[in-house]
Amino acid sequence: MNEHDSKRIVIVGGGVAGMELATWLGRTLGSKGKANITLVDREAGHLWKPMLHSIAAGTRDGYLRRVPFVAHAAHHGFHFCPGKLRRLDRSARQIEVAPLQDAQGQTILSARKLDYDVLVLAIGSVADDFGIEGVADHCHHIDSQAEAEQFNHDLRTHILRSLESGQAIDVAIVGGGATGVELAASLVQLVDNLGGYGAEHLRQQTRIRLLEAGPRILPAFPESVSGRVRRQLQDLGVQVRTDAMVQKATEQGFELKDDAPVEASLKVWAAGVKAPDEVCQLDDLEVADKQQRLKVTATLQTTRDEHIFALGDCAAFFPEDSDSPLGPTAQAAHQQAQHLASQLPDWLAGKSQLKPFTYHHFGALVSLGDYTAFGTLGRFGFFKGGFIRGRIAQFSHVMLYRSHQARLHGFWKGGLLWLIDRMSRWVRPSVRLQ
Numbered sequence: 001m002n003e004h005d006s007k008r009i010v011i012v013g014g015g016v017a018g019m020e021l022a023t024w025l026g027r028t029l030g031s032k033g034k035a036n037i038t039l040v041d042r043e044a045g046h047l048w049k050p051m052l053h054s055i056a057a058g059t060r061d062g063y064l065r066r067v068p069f070v071a072h073a074a075h076h077g078f079h080f081c082p083g084k085l086r087r088l089d090r091s092a093r094q095i096e097v098a099p100l101q102d103a104q105g106q107t108i109l110s111a112r113k114l115d116y117d118v119l120v121l122a123i124g125s126v127a128d129d130f131g132i133e134g135v136a137d138h139c140h141h142i143d144s145q146a147e148a149e150q151f152n153h154d155l156r157t158h159i160l161r162s163l164e165s166g167q168a169i170d171v172a173i174v175g176g177g178a179t180g181v182e183l184a185a186s187l188v189q190l191v192d193n194l195g196g197y198g199a200e201h202l203r204q205q206t207r208i209r210l211l212e213a214g215p216r217i218l219p220a221f222p223e224s225v226s227g228r229v230r231r232q233l234q235d236l237g238v239q240v241r242t243d244a245m246v247q248k249a250t251e252q253g254f255e256l257k258d259d260a261p262v263e264a265s266l267k268v269w270a271a272g273v274k275a276p277d278e279v280c281q282l283d284d285l286e287v288a289d290k291q292q293r294l295k296v297t298a299t300l301q302t303t304r305d306e307h308i309f310a311l312g313d314c315a316a317f318f319p320e321d322s323d324s325p326l327g328p329t330a331q332a333a334h335q336q337a338q339h340l341a342s343q344l345p346d347w348l349a350g351k352s353q354l355k356p357f358t359y360h361h362f363g364a365l366v367s368l369g370d371y372t373a374f375g376t377l378g379r380f381g382f383f384k385g386g387f388i389r390g391r392i393a394q395f396s397h398v399m400l401y402r403s404h405q406a407r408l409h410g411f412w413k414g415g416l417l418w419l420i421d422r423m424s425r426w427v428r429p430s431v432r433l434q
């Protein structure tokens with residue numbers, strides 16, 4: 001098969017699932033001229049989403065961790081098309097990418113149409129505001145790089161004002177899931193580290209509150225983990241409130257059901273997860289649930305179109321014998337990308353049928369910044385579940401990212417990047433100061 005008659009694979013979304021898939025297919029098919037692979041993303045670079053909370057807090061530098069799509073594509077045998085998916089035409093097997101604009105609203109690239117033989121949708125998820133009044137107008141989200149950067153910008157402004165005038169910094173985070181918990185801990189770490197740059201009194205001027213509607217934080221973890229994490233957060237100075245049902249967000253803070261309002265100058269909405277609203281406009285593809293995820297078959301194909309696959313957070317995959325879809329995790333996104341990468345080449349060449357995807361649960365982790373981490377082990381091999389904490393859980397959490405990095409760059413380059421990150425901790429400030 002030559003470049004001219006090779007199959008066109010378009011992947012929309014270069015996150016955990018899409019970037020790993022594009023890299024694998026680029027290496028195995030694209031660089032050998034066996035397929036033409038295009039990755040579309042609204043951002044210019046790839047970032048490991050589970051670190052967005054630390055970029056929002058400023059305890060990690062997003063710029064240093066970003067992998068520019070153009071360079072990565074050029075080195076791995078695929079093309080990159082910048083922009084946001086705007087329209088899908090299933091009968092023409094074509095997508096339209098919206099015009100690309102700069103920060104001033106000037107059009108840099110006009111709308112583009114891309115033809116495909118296979119389309120893979122991997123556009124991730126966003127927090128769900130459940131239609132609660134005021135959330136869209138008054139709250140920060142940290143679902144994308146741009147939102148994490150915006151929060152960090154506003155946070156630094158508040159810190160500067162507080163240092164100058166002594167004004168208190170009140171942060172309230174809604175959502176006691178992993179995102180809210182990890183953000184709260186990273187904010188404490190930021191304030192602690194700023195103490196080392198002469199802002200010792202910032203600790204007394206900062207109040208961080210975590211509001212959860214349910215009876216406990218981290219509902220996806222066992223109760224023992226929730227309890228330990230809650231105590232650890234409280235020891236770090238975070239005020240944790242459960243059964244705190246937010247009814248309205250305002251300029252001043254949050255109004256709660258059956259409780260006094262919570263005042264906050266910085267408000268973050270990190271509750272609930274749903275697929276981005278765009279999925280509902282994708283030429284009548286079937287949506288599975290209220291979280292508007294795309295329903296997929298056992299082979300990860302969307303139910304109404306076998307040429308369109310959906311992976312990761314935007315897909316609703318129901319494991320065999322289960323009524324509920326897989327949760328939105330990087331672990332599931334990675335395994336689905338790996339599965340599709342192994343199946344697509346032979347299927348496209350007409351050599352075999354697609355095999356069903358099987359999910360292996362290796363456990364779950366939550367990191368409290370540099371302080372500690374907690375996790376549960378899945379049931380696999382000789383592990384029959386269990387609980388880890390402290391250094392071993394922190395190391396496991398780090399390994400999630402480092403193994404993703406190795407999958408993108410290869411073992412040696414991935415290792416070198418790890419080393420560079422470690423070394424830059426000695427020579428660069430531990431938090432973002434500008």
Ligand SMILES: Cc1cc2nc3c(=O)[nH]c(=O)nc-3n(C[C@H](O)[C@H](O)[C@H](O)COP(=O)(O)OP(=O)(O)OC[C@H]3O[C@@H](n4cnc5c(N)ncnc54)[C@H](O)[C@@H]3O)c2cc1C
Nearest residue numbers: 013015016017042049050084085124312313328329330331
């Ligand atoms: C703070 C935080 C901490 C987390 N911690 C963990 C953890 O410890 N362990 C774990 O397993 N999971 C964790 N998660 C969840 C994990 O990040 C997601 O499950 C995972 O990133 C999903 O991968 P994905 O490829 O489906 O989507 P993403 O990685 O979100 O990628 C989606 C991509 O699509 C692009 N995109 C979106 N819309 C469009 C569009 N219309 N057009 C073009 N491009 C588009 C985005 O720019 C992005 O690059 C965490 C999430 C957050 C927010």
